[in-house]
Amino acid sequence: EMQLVESGGGLVQPGGSLRLSCAASGFTFSDHQMEWVRQAPGKGLEWVGRIRNKANSYTTDYAASVKGRFTISRDDSKNSLYLQMNSLKTEDTAMYYCTRYYYGLDVWGQGTTVTVSS
Amino acid sequence: DIVMTQSPDSLAVSLGERATINCKSSQSVLYSSNNKNYLGWYQQKPGQPPKLLIYWASTREAGVPDRFSGSGSVTDFTLTISSLQAEDVAVYYCQQYFVTPRTFGQGTKVEIK
Numbered sequence: 001e002m003q004l005v006e007s008g009g010g011l012v013q014p015g016g017s018l019r020l021s022c023a024a025s026g027f028t029f030s031d032h033q034m035e036w037v038r039q040a041p042g043k044g045l046e047w048v049g050r051i052r053n054k055a056n057s058y059t060t061d062y063a064a065s066v067k068g069r070f071t072i073s074r075d076d077s078k079n080s081l082y083l084q085m086n087s088l089k090t091e092d093t094a095m096y097y098c099t100r101y102y103y104g105l106d107v108w109g110q111g112t113t114v115t116v117s118s
Numbered sequence: 119d120i121v122m123t124q125s126p127d128s129l130a131v132s133l134g135e136r137a138t139i140n141c142k143s144s145q146s147v148l149y150s151s152n153n154k155n156y157l158g159w160y161q162q163k164p165g166q167p168p169k170l171l172i173y174w175a176s177t178r179e180a181g182v183p184d185r186f187s188g189s190g191s192v193t194d195f196t197l198t199i200s201s202l203q204a205e206d207v208a209v210y211y212c213q214q215y216f217v218t219p220r221t222f223g224q225g226t227k228v229e230i231k
Contacts, residue, residue, distance in 0.1 A: 035220070037168075045160075045168065045211055047220040061218040064119075097167055104158030104173040104215055111167055 002026035002107045004098045009112030016088050020112055022081040022098030030054060030076035033101040036083050038094035039111075046094070048072075048083070050101065066092075088116045120145045120214050124223035130231040137199040139226045141190075141212035148192045149216065156216035159188055159197045162225075163208045171210075172197065204230060 008020040022034070033056070036048035049062035051072045060072050071084040081098055093116045100107035121144040131137045147156045155175035160168040170179050172188035175195055185200045199206055207230060212223040 044225045045162075045213070045222040047213075047218075047222065050218065050220075063219045101215070103177070104170050104213065105160075105168075106170045106173070106179065108167040108169070 002100070004100065004107055004109035006096065006098050006109045006112035009096065009114045011115045011117065012088055013118050014088060014090055014116055016116070017084070017086045018088065018114060020083040020085070020096055020098075020114070022083075022109060024079045024081065024098075024100070027100070027107070029074075029079040034072075034074060034081045035099045035101050035105060036072060036081075037097045037099055037105065037108075038092075038114075039097070040091075040094045043094075048096070051081070085114070088114075090116050092116050119219055120147065120217060120221050122212055122214055122221050122223040124210075124212060124226050126226060127224065128227040128229065130229045131199075131202045132231045133204065134201050135231075137202050137206070137228055139197045139210050139212075139228075141195040141197070141223050143193045143195075143214055146192045147214045147216040155191055155195070156214055157188075157190075157195050158213045158215060159186075160211045160213065161206075161208045162211065168211065199228070202228070202230070 003025045005023045033052045035050040052059045069087045073082045095111040097111045098109040099105040123142045125140045157175040159172040162168040176188040189196045209225045
């Protein structure tokens with residue numbers, strides 16, 4: 001069974017940092033482009049960014065709202081995806097989902113909650 | 119960025135009746151080289167992550183009931199639930215994956231009348 005499990009969420013003050021992790025299993029992680037999507041409380045889905053696979057040079061792309069503050073990385077040897085979040089703002093408060101891109105986003109984790117508040 | 123606009127924002131449909139959700143993109147999401155529309159539909163039930171229902175605008179994901187269907191091309195798309203069941207109560211989102219940044223519609227909440 002394909003599975004994604006996020007971890008690392010929590011409460012952080014504005015301006016702080018947090019690193020989210022996503023552990024993948026049940027598929028060949030290294031073959032796939034991976035993406036992060038977030039959802040603020042009671043709101044819709046917002047794409048955060050993506051990282052492509054080794055064949056595509058691990059290139060990354062980000063939403064304008066997080067560019068320069070968030071960094072996506074991966075460790076294929078550990079079947080893991082990461083989201084380093086710096087200079088956090090209150091508007092970054094959301095559930096963060098790790099997703100696999102295939103034809104659309106076909107595998108989703110349960111999400112991890114990030115709350116940015118003083 | 120490509121803006122995705124769904125209509126309506128919400129709808130209430132009787133059990134067994136048809137539900138139709140529209141999605142319009144501000145630019146074409148049709149890739150001419152493979153004639154595929156880079157458009158997906160997702161279902162999100164309360165307290166759960168989204169679930170991919172439809173990709174390439176009209177291809178049903180494995181295990182998705184055949185009462186769900188997708189249609190449309192270029193900039194105008196539709197998700198149809200042919201006979202609404204109680205378990206279909208959810209918020210539905212369209213998303214373009216033609217370019218980055220990926221963008222989602224604002225969501226359509228489907229309820230039972």
